[in-house]
Amino acid sequence: MDEREPGARTYLGVPLYRPKVAFFEFTSCEGCQLQVLNKEDTLLDFLSLVEVVNFREAMTEQSDDYEIAFVEGSITRDDDVKRLKKIRKNAKVLVALGSCACFGGVNQLKNRFKDLNFVKTEVYGRHPIDSGPVRTLEEIVKVDLKIYGCPVKKEEVEKIVLHIAIGKSIVFPKYPVCMECKRNENICLFELGEPCLGPVTRAGCDSWCPDNRAGCWGCRGPADDPNLDQMKKIMLEKGFSEETLLDRLECFGGFSSLMKKGNVNEKDL
Amino acid sequence: MIFRIFEKEELKKLFEVFVAHNRVVGAVEAGRDRDDQPVYAFSDVSDYNEIKLDYSITKLPAKRFFLPFKEELATFRIENDNWTKDISYNIDRPLILFGLHPCDINALNKLDKVLLHSVYPMPYYAAKRKNMFIVGMNCVPQPSCFCRSMGTDTALHGFDMFITDLGGRYFVEILTNTAFNFLRHIRTMEPMEEDHILYMKVVEKRKKEFTAQVDTTDLTKILDMEFQSDVWKYWGDRCLACGTCASVCPTCYCYGVEETVDINLKGAKKTKILHSCNLIDFAEVAGGHNFRPERHSRLKYRYYHKHRGFVEAFEESLCVGCGRCGESCLAGITVPEVIESIRADGKE
Numbered sequence: 246m247d248e249r250e251p252g253a254r255t256y257l258g259v260p261l262y263r264p265k266v267a268f269f270e271f272t273s274c275e276g277c278q279l280q281v282l283n284k285e286d287t288l289l290d291f292l293s294l295v296e297v298v299n300f301r302e303a304m305t306e307q308s309d310d311y312e313i314a315f316v317e318g319s320i321t322r323d324d325d326v327k328r329l330k331k332i333r334k335n336a337k338v339l340v341a342l343g344s345c346a347c348f349g350g351v352n353q354l355k356n357r358f359k360d361l362n363f364v365k366t367e368v369y370g371r372h373p374i375d376s377g378p379v380r381t382l383e384e385i386v387k388v389d390l391k392i393y394g395c396p397v398k399k400e401e402v403e404k405i406v407l408h409i410a411i412g413k414s415i416v417f418p419k420y421p422v423c424m425e426c427k428r429n430e431n432i433c434l435f436e437l438g439e440p441c442l443g444p445v446t447r448a449g450c451d452s453w454c455p456d457n458r459a460g461c462w463g464c465r466g467p468a469d470d471p472n473l474d475q476m477k478k479i480m481l482e483k484g485f486s487e488e489t490l491l492d493r494l495e496c497f498g499g500f501s502s503l504m505k506k507g508n509v510n511e512k513d514l
Numbered sequence: 515m516i517f518r519i520f521e522k523e524e525l526k527k528l529f530e531v532f533v534a535h536n537r538v539v540g541a542v543e544a545g546r547d548r549d550d551q552p553v554y555a556f557s558d559v560s561d562y563n564e565i566k567l568d569y570s571i572t573k574l575p576a577k578r579f580f581l582p583f584k585e586e587l588a589t590f591r592i593e594n595d596n597w598t599k600d601i602s603y604n605i606d607r608p609l610i611l612f613g614l615h616p617c618d619i620n621a622l623n624k625l626d627k628v629l630l631h632s633v634y635p636m637p638y639y640a641a642k643r644k645n646m647f648i649v650g651m652n653c654v655p656q657p658s659c660f661c662r663s664m665g666t667d668t669a670l671h672g673f674d675m676f677i678t679d680l681g682g683r684y685f686v687e688i689l690t691n692t693a694f695n696f697l698r699h700i701r702t703m704e705p706m707e708e709d710h711i712l713y714m715k716v717v718e719k720r721k722k723e724f725t726a727q728v729d730t731t732d733l734t735k736i737l738d739m740e741f742q743s744d745v746w747k748y749w750g751d752r753c754l755a756c757g758t759c760a761s762v763c764p765t766c767y768c769y770g771v772e773e774t775v776d777i778n779l780k781g782a783k784k785t786k787i788l789h790s791c792n793l794i795d796f797a798e799v800a801g802g803h804n805f806r807p808e809r810h811s812r813l814k815y816r817y818y819h820k821h822r823g824f825v826e827a828f829e830e831s832l833c834v835g836c837g838r839c840g841e842s843c844l845a846g847i848t849v850p851e852v853i854e855s856i857r858a859d860g861k862e
C-alpha cells in the first residue's frame with residue numbers, strides 16, 4: 246500500500262501506515278462490532294487510521310484484500326471453520342474481538358449439556374439447524390491478539406488500532422478488576438450484600454459493572470494467576486452458594502480451562 | 515502551643531468562613547452497607563450539614579486529594595512535526611481537610627518525608643500539600659484500629675488546628691497563624707483549669723478504648739530472620755493479589771506512568787496511576803521478566819516495605835495502623851494477624 250496516499254495521517258510529521266482492516270462475525274450478538282461503530286465523536290478519527298474493506302454492519306462492499314482481521318463470535322458450524330481458515334489465510338494479523346471469539350462467550354454455556362440435541366430442540370424446536378458444540382477461534386486457527394469483554398470497550402479497540410498505527414506496544418492489565426473499582430471509589434459490592442467476580446477477573450473495563458452497582462460476571466476472563474480457591478471461600482463466607490459462583494464463572498467461558506484444572510469443580514449437568 | 519475553647523454552634527460559623535474561599539473536604543455518608551451501617555467517604559462539601567463529624571472511619575483515605583489515583587502529569591499538543599507541552603499541578607484553590615483523624619494526619623507526615631522532604635520532591639504533591647489547611651478531629655477507636663501500637667494515635671504536628679470534642683464544647687489546639695486568624699472569625703475563650711481536666715479525661719477514656727494491637731518490638735530484625743518463613747506462603751495462598759490494600763492505604767504511594775496518544779493524533783498525555791506491590795504486574799520489567807511472580811513474595815515485600823525498609827530509612831514505619839487494609843481485604847488479611855503470625859513462627 247502506498248503510505249503517502251492522500252488522506253493518510255501523520256504523527257509528529259511522520260506519515261502513518263494505514264492498514265486495511267476487515268471485520269467478520271460468527272456466532273455472536275454483533276454487539277462488539279456495534280461498540281466499534283458507537284461513540285460517533287471519535288468514529289471518523291478511528292476510520293482515518295485504517296482502511297476498512299469489510300464491515301457487514303456498516304458497509305456493503307466486500308474484499309479479501311486485508312491485513313488485519315477483527316473476528317467476532319464463536320465457531321459452531323462446519324462452514325464456520327472453512328470461513329475462519331480462509332480469513333486466517335488472508336490476514337496478517339487475526340484479532341479475536343470480544344469474549345465469544347476469545348472464550349466462546351455466553352454461547353458456550355450450551356457445551357455444558359451432555360446432550361446437545363436436547364439444547365437444539367429446546368431452542369429451535371423441530372426446525373433443522375446446523376449447530377454443533379461451541380469452539381473458540383483459537384481452537385481452530387492461530388490468534389494473534391485477543392480483545393476481551395462482553396462487549397469490548399470501544400476505547401480499548403481504539404487504543405489497540407492506534408498503537409498498531411503508530412507502532413506502540415499493546416499492554417493489557419494482568420491484575421483484577423478490584424484495582425480499577427477502588428480507583429473509581431466504589432463501595433465494594435460484597436459490602437452491599439452482592440456477589441462479584443472482580444477479585445479474579447482481568448481488569449481493563451474500568452470496573453464497568455461495579456461502577457453501576459452491579460457485581461462483575463467475569464466477562465473479560467481471568468486475571469493472571471487468579472486465586473479461585475480464595476474466591477470460592479469468600480463467596481461461601483459471604484453467604485452465597487457455590488452455584489452462584491459457578492453460574493458466574495461459567496457464564497462467558499473465560500474460566501473454563503482453569504476450572505477443569507480442578508480449582509473449582511465444574512457443575513455436573 | 516495555644517489552646518482555645520468554643521461552643522459547638524461556632525463550628526458551623528467557622529465552616530462557613532472556610533467554604534467562602536476554599537475547597538473544603540470532609541467525611542460524608544456515601545451509602546449504607548448490607549447491615550444498614552453507614553459507609554463514610556471523604557468528599558467535597560459545601561453544606562455543613564452534610565459533614566459527619568462523628569464518622570467512625572472512611573473506607574478510602576483522603577489520599578486522592580493530594581495523591582490522586584489517576585493524575586495527568588503533562589499534556590502535549592501536536593501540530594505537524596512540532597509539539598508543545600503543558601504541565602499543571604492540578605490545583606486551583608487551597609484545600610481544607612476538615613476533620614482528619616490522627617492516623618490520617620500522621621499518614622500525611624509520613625508521605626511528606628518521601629514526597630516533599632526528599633532529594634527529589636514531587637511537585638504535583640508539593641503544590642497541593644503547600645496549599646492545604648488541616649483541621650484535625652478526635653475520634654473513637656474502632657475494633658480494627660491499631661494506631662496506638664504504631665505511635666500514630668495522636669498527631670503532634672502536620673495539622674493547623676486540632677479539635678477535641680469535650681462533650682458540651684470543643685477544645686482546640688492551634689499550631690499555625692492561619693488557624694489563629696481563622697479562629698478570630700468565631701467566638702472562642704481561654705480554657706479554664708476545669709477544661710484542661712475535662713480534656714485529660716477524654717484522652718484517658720479514648721486510650722482505654724483501643725483493642726487491636728501489634729507488637730513492633732524488634733520487628734525489623736524479626737522480619738529479617740523470618741524471611742524464609744512458610745507463614746508467608748500461608749498468607750500468599752489466601753491473597754487475591756487485588757491491590758485493594760494499597761488502594762485503601764493512606765500511606766501507599768507507588769505508581770506507574772502511562773503515555774497515551776489521542777485518537778485524532780493531535781494530542782498526547784502522561785498519566786500517573788497509583789499501583790500496588792501486590793499486583794502481578796508490579797515487579798514485571800521490560801522483556802517480561804517478573805521478579806516476584808508469586809503472590810506470597812509480593813505480599814511479603816509489602817510488609818517489608820512498610821515495617822522494615824521504611825523504618826530503616828526514616829526510623830518509623832510506613833503504617834499508621836488505621837486498619838483500612840484489613841477491613842477492605844476480602845481475604846481477611848490484616849496487619850495485626852500477619853505480624854503476629856510471623857512473630858509466633860519465630861518462637862516455635
Ligand code: SF4
Nearest residue numbers: 423426433434441443
Ligand atoms: S465490588 Fe467487586 S471489583 Fe469492586 S472491590 Fe468489591 S469485589 Fe472488587
Ligand code: SF4
Nearest residue numbers: 450454461462463464
Ligand atoms: S465488571 Fe466484569 S462483567 Fe462487567 S464489564 Fe468488567 S469484566 Fe465484564
Ligand code: SF4
Nearest residue numbers: 753754756757759843
Ligand atoms: S492482602 Fe488482601 S487486599 Fe491486599 S492484595 Fe491480598 S487479597 Fe487484596
Ligand code: SF4
Nearest residue numbers: 763833834836837839
Ligand atoms: S498498611 Fe493498612 S493499617 Fe497500615 S496504614 Fe496502610 S491501610 Fe492503614
Ligand code: SF4
Nearest residue numbers: 766767768790791819
Ligand atoms: S511498595 Fe507496596 S506497601 Fe510500599 S508504598 Fe508501594 S504499594 Fe505501598
